[in-house]
């Protein structure tokens with residue numbers, strides 16, 4: 192039996208603009224994980240049984256009519272890995288990453304599947320190849336993924352990312368603590384990205400200027416992240432949030448969480464990921480953490496996660 196694992200992720204700065212070539216910053220979320228197990232079982236050669244334990248699901252890949260993204264992901268990976276069809280396989284999946292909430296559930300699951308399948312096949316793929324394969328599967332969710340999710344998840348390190356550039360690994364001088372609060376509303380990446388594209392096509396000069404402004408925020412945030420400068424980092428989160436509002440991916444539930452965080456002492460707060468639901472991320476200190484967490488729970492966060500970024 193082989194096992195593959197991958198962490199969740201969260202985008203700190205630059206979502207959406209990153210699809211249009213601007214830089215962005217993301218970090219892994221190691222407390223949330225996707226895991227896949229692959230084993231050979233008795234059965235027809237080439238047949239693949241898929242099990243998702245938490246959902247009580249079990250189905251043959253060839254007969255699957257639902258769970259399209261998962262089925263398509265497995266098909267793409269089997270195909271790209273050229274996995275031999277002389278065995279019957281069982282793939283068991285287990286993930287603690289909430290789906291449709293900007294925490295990288297699809298890319299992490301795909302990375303875990305890829306690692307378990309490649310290992311089963313005796314392949315050891317370099318990280319950049321793993322990242323491109325997971326990128327292929329990310330296209331199932333929306334046609335123009337920037338590549339940030341697969342990159343941060345595969346490399347499992349904080350990154351400064353720009354499309355068609357090598358990722359740059361970054362780390363803070365001092366520990367940073369973030370709280371991630373879930374709004375309970377699903378964030379549908381494909382829909383949010385398509386909406387931004389439509390508005391960009393309607394008014395390119397305006398949207399290009401929003402994207403460039405986000406790009407400048409990311410540059411300042413990168414220096415503040417490295418220096419562990421909470422004041423500037425928080426200010427940049429708030430500025431990035433204003434620009435995300437301008438491009439139309441905000442919701443009132445997210446606003447409630449942002450207000451709760453900033454009023455209770457967070458250094459800054461913004462939505463994270465595609466928006467239209469999903470999560471808010473807030474920058475805190477050991478002194479403000481519990482007050483901000485409580486206030487976000489009072490503001491109807493359905494879950495709050497703590498993320499530490501170590502120097």
Ligand code: PMV
Pocket residue numbers: 202205206207208209210292293294295335336337338339340378380384463464465466469
């Ligand atoms: O999957 P999410 O919700 O973290 O959103 C991905 C971030 C976007 O910039 C909106 C899309 C992309 O491909 O980078």
